[in-house]
Amino acid sequence: MTSAESLNPDESIWNLMAYHLRFERQRRHLSQSEMGSILGVNKSGVSNLEAGRNRLTQDQARRVDHHWNTGGLYERLRGFAVLLGRDEGWDKQLRDFESGALNIKIYYGRVIPVPLQTEDYARFLIIAGRQVPNVDTAVKIRMARQAMLLEQLPKMALWVLIDERVLHEMDDGEMKQAQLAHLLDLSEHLSLRIVPDKAHTHIGVDGEFELITTAAGIDVAYVWAQLGGRLIHDPVEVRSLGMRYDRIGARALSEDESRTLIRRILEGTHGREVAEEQ
Structure with a gap:
């Protein structure tokens, strides 16, 4: 099982975003390289984001919302995650x-x-x-x-x-x-x-x-x-x-x-x- 597959989306908003970033990418049949073109990172960068090792920046959240027409979902989720500040654990x-x-x-x-x-x-x-x-x-x-x-x-x-x-x-x-x-x-x-x-x-x-x-x-x-x-x-x-x-x-x-x-x-x-x- 990969790090992304073992990520628990119920643990934090950051994990939730990472989980759904991978879920929605796969649902749209996009490769990590193709997703990287959207986010402005390489394939490894996408892998780190989906595994929760890195976190979406504001610019990346905005890019996802724009390309997937989410109505600003990822940028809002990121805002809540930052607002909460202190992570559990x-x-x-x-x-x-x-x-x-x-x-x-x-x-x-x-x-x-x-x-x-x-x-x-x-x-x-x-x-x-x-x-x-x-x-x-x-x-x-x-x-x-x-x-x-x-x-x-x-x-x-x-x-x-x-x-x-x-x-x-x-x-x-x-x-x-x-x-x-x-x-x-x-x-x-x-x-x-x-x-x-x-x-x-x-x-x-x-x-x-x-x-x-x-x-x-x-x-x-x-x-x-x-x-x-x-x-x-x-x-x-x-x-x-x-x-x-x-x-x-x-x-x-x-x-x-x-x-x-x-x-x-x-x-x-x-x-x-x-x-x-x-």
């Missing part, structure tokens, strides 16, 4: 895209992102959030996702941008020392760059996000927000976030400068603890 979808990814870029401005968190720091954040019934289970899930991502290095390129204030806002103590030391260790295996405080306000203040390029060449994004955020498949939106990432990166320190900054903060933290003990 977004966490599983995110993990599926991250698994086997070729390239992942992450920007975080408020906390250390999951792939770089120590277990103690992750537990601290989860407890502070007060939104989960079982802290231990939540920590295990977070650490499992981290392990999955780090195990893909170096076959996968992982790029991370973090605001400097995140490094300072952790409470001084063993947890902070361990987290900073962990960052230094990981920085030898991935690209970690710090956006310094002197950069002041930058475009990243709008919120955290992640960009993913899969092994199949599919580009998606995830925007973090209250109650989970949302996955983004629209190529225009993904490109826009890619430009945002580049603009934030233009304000960041180099990898070597970032390591120096982390090391300086770590040494300063250690120095204060020694002074307090004396």
Whole structure:
């Protein structure tokens, strides 16, 4: 059974559109290449749309409606899907895209992102959030996702941008020392760059996000927000976030400068603890 054949149209509006795109194409006896001419993509692009790996853009929905004279059905369905925003099962979808990814870029401005968190720091954040019934289970899930991502290095390129204030806002103590030391260790295996405080306000203040390029060449994004955020498949939106990432990166320190900054903060933290003990 192919991915398109196993797609459940009852799970989401996006799946419903993908299912009926294939159903109506076959009912009209169109090949995927012929459908590609309508949508402006190649045969592989149609296959990805019908399997739910890619999602119809607004322009593609408009093309389908025009050629099939649907009265605007696909464009309206797409509008409802976007309006609903957060997908059910977004966490599983995110993990599926991250698994086997070729390239992942992450920007975080408020906390250390999951792939770089120590277990103690992750537990601290989860407890502070007060939104989960079982802290231990939540920590295990977070650490499992981290392990999955780090195990893909170096076959996968992982790029991370973090605001400097995140490094300072952790409470001084063993947890902070361990987290900073962990960052230094990981920085030898991935690209970690710090956006310094002197950069002041930058475009990243709008919120955290992640960009993913899969092994199949599919580009998606995830925007973090209250109650989970949302996955983004629209190529225009993904490109826009890619430009945002580049603009934030233009304000960041180099990898070597970032390591120096982390090391300086770590040494300063250690120095204060020694002074307090004396």
